[in-house]
Amino acid sequence: MKQIVANMAGTVIDVLVNEGDEVQGGADVVMLESMKMEVPVAAEVSGKVTAIKVNVGDFVNEGDVLIELEG
Amino acid sequence: MKTVLIANRGEIARRIIRTCKAKGIRTIAVHSEADASMPFVREADAAVVIGPPPVAKSYLNMEAILQAAKEQGADAIHPGYGLLSENGSFARRCAEEGIVFIGPHPEVMEDMGDKIRARARMIEAGVPVVPGYNGSIADAEEACHIAAGIGYPVMLKASAGGGGIGMQVCENEEEVRKAFQSAKGRAKAYFGNDDMFIEKYIEEPHHIEVQIAGDKHGQIIHLFERECSIQRRHQKVIEESPSPFLDNATREAICQTAVQAAQAVGYTGVGTVEFIMNGEKEFFFLEMNTRLQVEHPVTEAVTGFDLVEMQLAIAEEKALTFSQEEVMQRGHAIELRIYAEDPVTFMPSPGTISRYEQPEGKGIRVDDAVESGSTITPFYDPMIGKLIVSGSTRTEAITRAEEALTQYVIEGIKTNLPMLGDVLHNETFAAGIYTTQFVQQMKRATNK
Numbered sequence: 001m002k003q004i005v006a007n008m009a010g011t012v013i014d015v016l017v018n019e020g021d022e023v024q025g026g027a028d029v030v031m032l033e034s035m036k037m038e039v040p041v042a043a044e045v046s047g048k049v050t051a052i053k054v055n056v057g058d059f060v061n062e063g064d065v066l067i068e069l070e071g
Numbered sequence: 072m073k074t075v076l077i078a079n080r081g082e083i084a085r086r087i088i089r090t091c092k093a094k095g096i097r098t099i100a101v102h103s104e105a106d107a108s109m110p111f112v113r114e115a116d117a118a119v120v121i122g123p124p125p126v127a128k129s130y131l132n133m134e135a136i137l138q139a140a141k142e143q144g145a146d147a148i149h150p151g152y153g154l155l156s157e158n159g160s161f162a163r164r165c166a167e168e169g170i171v172f173i174g175p176h177p178e179v180m181e182d183m184g185d186k187i188r189a190r191a192r193m194i195e196a197g198v199p200v201v202p203g204y205n206g207s208i209a210d211a212e213e214a215c216h217i218a219a220g221i222g223y224p225v226m227l228k229a230s231a232g233g234g235g236i237g238m239q240v241c242e243n244e245e246e247v248r249k250a251f252q253s254a255k256g257r258a259k260a261y262f263g264n265d266d267m268f269i270e271k272y273i274e275e276p277h278h279i280e281v282q283i284a285g286d287k288h289g290q291i292i293h294l295f296e297r298e299c300s301i302q303r304r305h306q307k308v309i310e311e312s313p314s315p316f317l318d319n320a321t322r323e324a325i326c327q328t329a330v331q332a333a334q335a336v337g338y339t340g341v342g343t344v345e346f347i348m349n350g351e352k353e354f355f356f357l358e359m360n361t362r363l364q365v366e367h368p369v370t371e372a373v374t375g376f377d378l379v380e381m382q383l384a385i386a387e388e389k390a391l392t393f394s395q396e397e398v399m400q401r402g403h404a405i406e407l408r409i410y411a412e413d414p415v416t417f418m419p420s421p422g423t424i425s426r427y428e429q430p431e432g433k434g435i436r437v438d439d440a441v442e443s444g445s446t447i448t449p450f451y452d453p454m455i456g457k458l459i460v461s462g463s464t465r466t467e468a469i470t471r472a473e474e475a476l477t478q479y480v481i482e483g484i485k486t487n488l489p490m491l492g493d494v495l496h497n498e499t500f501a502a503g504i505y506t507t508q509f510v511q512q513m514k515r516a517t518n519k
Contacts, residue, residue: 035450036453038236039419
């Protein structure tokens with residue numbers, strides 16, 4: 001199981017994947033907003049989305065788990 | 072006007088407090104829990120906490136702000152820029168509570184805040200607008216059809232947009248299809264309005280804006296132009312006045328057109344008419360900002376007027392005390408915005424400033440939000456301050472700005488100070504012949 005974590009503190013403004021989706025390494029999976037800037041969070045590796053740990057509107061800190069992958 | 076509540080934060084709140092103090096006006100700061108220890112809160116005569124850190128729960132919480140204003144006996148509310156500054160509903164609520172909103176009529180704000188409506192008003196007034204489609208576009212299919220009619224490249228824009236969000240340059244049909252839905256979604260998420268429209272993308276674009284002021288007795292004047300073409304992510308980084316790109320005839324034409332635009336909507340208060348200009352010096356109306364601008368200090372530096380003082384006077388229904396002929400541009404001024412961000416990637420850099428020292432000297436003004444120990448949170452804009460430098464000539468202003476940048480000490484977070492230095496040292500910038508693509512071109516040249 002691999003975890004995709006927030007690269008900085010911010011608010012989740014979009015979750016770009018669904019549970020069960022196959023994602024490619026490098027693809028954006030979550031969009032955060034920090035300091036009025038959109039900050040994409042990408043999957044570092046390819047895999048299948050097994051859990052989405054955040055909802056749109058949630059505030060996350062750097063390092064918080066956003067998505068879990070099985071690959 | 073004895074007491075003014077400032078419905079804003081950071082550097083602009085401090086800026087407004089400064090003029091109010093000079094005029095003997097009591098100031099009330101409202102602030103979120105995250106901003107409790109920021110300098111603007113301390114510098115106001117009184118402070119009221121209005122909610123938790125997210126702007127939706129604090130600085131955009133109209134009723135909490137109005138409650139604070141009533142409790143503190145505020146005669147007027149100054150909205151600063153951003154946040155509620157162009158919100159017609161808030162201006163109406165102020166009026167209902169018998170509080171003066173320092174800004175234009177709500178109807179004017181709403182007409183100018185909706186870019187599709189603003190374009191229509193300007194076309195009626197005979198003001199040149201960017202060639203494009205004057206209406207809201209339903210879907211990607213219609214967007215492609217319209218874009219083909221306008222001719223590529225085109226700019227896809229959110230009608231309620233601002234700060235570069237919901238804007239996308241598209242070179243072909245495939246890019247329009249790809250961009251339309253995501254830009255529409257972003258516009259909905261950010262502005263609560265997903266109306267989209269399309270304009271022709273202007274090649275070699277210059278962003279040039281004109282400061283205007285209108286009193287409640289029918290007089291509207293301009294205070295000349297600002298060149299705002301140094302941008303990253305469609306947001307301004309460096310502004311200057313006069314624009315090095317304009318000749319006197321074009322300057323006169325663009326300033327008169329700005330007055331014409333303001334007259335067409337019966338504008339009162341200070342405001343800015345933004346234009347885009349191509350390499351042939353043809354200019355087109357972009358939008359009107361019905362508030363004080365971040366970059367207002369460069370206009371203050373070259374004209375000698377205090378624009379906040381002017382706002383207060385207009386709100387008190389006083390007539391402008393000068394004529395157009397008495398407004399002069401003297402010398403040259405440059406503003407550099409200091410952002411808490413990575414100077415290369417432009418990614419935000421929240422954190423705590425462990426050490427902060429600002430430049431001082433002849434021709435230097437600093438409008439800032441922070442001090443040593445201030446925490447820059449992810450909730451707000453990354454701008455932590457502005458360096459405004461004046462000189463008798465553009466060359467002198469640039470030299471002073473270069474020197475001033477070396478005096479800055481900001482530790483604990485990343486800032487764009489190195490990037491600002493790169494711009495000032497750049498030959499193209501020194502020649503004054505740059506466009507809005509300058510920063511991208513500079514980055515590409517650096518990466519070679």
